[in-house]
Amino acid sequence: MKIDPARSQPIGSQPVDRTQQADLGSAGVQKAEGIGGALRSDQVALSQKALDMQLARKALADVPAVRQDRVQTLRARIESGEYQVDSKEVARKLLEGG
Secondary structure (H helix, E strand, O other), X not given: OOOOOOOOOOXXXXXXXXXXXXXXXXXXXXXXXXXXXXXXXXXXXXXXXXHHHHHHHHHHHHOOOOOHHHHXXXXXXXXXXXXXXXXXXXXXXXXXXX
């Protein structure tokens, strides 16, 4: 296809505004209507797995990252000399990976 410069029309000096809302009535576009002429709306249906994950995330958000009561108990046991670490037990768990 060749473009004939003699037949082309000049472009207006006004910039194109792509943010304007389209007037659906004047553009000849019909709105999507449902039963009884009411406008239809989009709907989202989540799977049970997604709902469970959402519930689990909410439950985790309510749990503090640091359990201060446990930290205080361990700190008191360490300071009093009551807390003893069994090095053989630590080594065994390291080798087991758990």
